[in-house]
Amino acid sequence: MNSSVLSISLLATSGLVLFLYAVSRLALALRHVAGDRVKGILDRFTRTIPAAILTGTVVTTLLDSSSVVIILTIALVSAGALPFRNSLGVVLGANIGTTISSQLFAFDLGQYAVVAMLPGLLLLTLSKKRQGRTIGRALFCFGLLFFSLFLIGEAAAPLKQYKGVQAWLLKLESPVRGAGAGALLTLIVQSSSATLGMVIKLAGKGLLTLPAGIAVMLGAELGTCSDTLLATVGRGPAARKTGLFHLGFNLVTISLGLLVIGPFTALVLRLAGQADVARQIAHAHVLFNVAGVLLFAPLLPLCQRLLDAWLPDQPRPAPALVGEPAA
Incomplete structure (x- = not known):
């Protein structure tokens, strides 16, 4: 039994390490492909709240990482290239865009990964142009x-034989326990996508129920705030306000989600009762994040005023008059 547990642990850990590597390299490759276009898009198409939300959704879908988009937004706000008020809609849109990943994870595409990995590897090794190698790296990491x-799914399958593991996973149906586990796991691996990917795979193997999956998903939404908050360290008030808005948005929506998790689970079953549990969790992720955005979108002007009052922008020093010594 000990050797079986060790084999399962090693295989699952190997899958997780590969996943984290693929996520980081894929985000980096996509940022290189997009280049300065992303900055131009964020500056040009975020003038109104609906446009900013749509832009955040599209850019996050393309870059496959809400954290990357929000951190990039914080950097642009800090540099004065993006007004703070425009960043709020981008943050909301990023929360919608990240749900596309969970929809893709619910498809069992692992056995077809070579379809993307092989051409990606050929481009990466044979292309003489940097752009070609970057595209190849993105394809390879996507696969x-x-x-x-x-x-991870193959490693988890034998866990059905262990009653102790099943009993522990059933305890995650407790909203607070499940959310705590999701937040802790996300803090450790620094990737909500990894947490959701594992949740969806465990559900696909029959190891995780829908209530437990939703609870862990809510915790993962909170855990993902850690890296964006770190991105605000050492930056000005405007950048810190963007990070605090992301934290506040998640705290409010997660708290509401935990309060109504029973009716919310029933709603997901009513809308997607014919789908398997893995797909139901993916649908729950979309439904929860879209509902949160719809709740907050009308409140963005109020959120801006509250954050401006709490962290007022530092006034820029007035230029010295000609012939007058600077202070």
Whole structure:
């Protein structure tokens, strides 16, 4: 039994390591492909709240990481290239865009990963142009993403035989316990996508119920705030306000989600009762984040005023008059 547990642990850990590597390299490759276009898009198409939300959704879908988009937004706000008020809609849109990943994870694409990995590897090794190698790296990492989840799922399958593991996973149906586990796991691996990927794969293997999956998903939404808050360290008030808005948005929506988790689970079952549990969790992720955005979108002007009052922008020093010594 000990050798079986060790084999399962090693295979699952290997899958998780590959997943985290693929996520980080994929985000980096996509940022290189997009280049300065993303900055131009964020500056040009965020003038109104609906446009900012749509832009955040699209950019996050393309870059496959809400954290990358929010951190990039914080950097632009800090540099004065993006007004603070425009960043709020981008943050909301990023929360919608990240749900596309969970929808993709619910598909069992691991066995077809070579379809993306092989051409990606050929481009990466044979292309003489940097752009071609970058595209190849993105393709390879995209395939590696699903192959790593396949490894995690295969490692988790034998856990059905262990009653102790099943009993522990059933305890995650407790909203507070499940959310705490999701937040802690996300803090450790620094990736809500990894947490959701594992949740969806465990559900696909029959190891996780829908209530437990939703509870862990809510915790993962909170845990993902850690890296964006770190991105605000040492930056000005405007950048810190963007990070605090992201934290506040998640705290409020997660608290509401935990309060109504019973009716919310029933709603997901009513809308997606014919789907398997893995797909139901993916649908719950979309429904929860979209509902949170719809709740907060009308409140963005109020949120801006409250944050401006709490952390007022530092006044810029007035230029010295000609012939007058600077202070």
